[in-house]
Amino acid sequence: MIIRIVRMTFHPDKVSEFLTIFNNSKSKIRYFEGCQHLELWQSTEMPNAFTTYSHWQTAADLENYRRSELFKTTWAKTRVLFAEKPIASSNEIITVAD
DSSP: OEEEEEEEEBOGGGHHHHHHHHHHHHHHHHTSTTEEEEEEEEOSSOTTEEEEEEEESOHHHHHHHHTSHHHHHHHHHHHTTBSSOOEEEEEOOOOOOO
């Protein structure tokens, strides 16, 4: 499983626009082939900073999503709202503490 984390910081006056975009696409992303889980987090210190947290069955599934028309159109609408360059990482679980 691949865990994808993307931190995005928006211009404060663009937050509601981003939330509309996310809410309109979240179900399509969540049920894209290979996506097992999707969350949106909002920073408690910086309310214009958000993080998406998603689980993908394989790296190929994530890559298929990133090459999809859904991603391209959603990302095109989202990236123009950024105040800073987004930070993204793909991760695998090594261990879970008891």
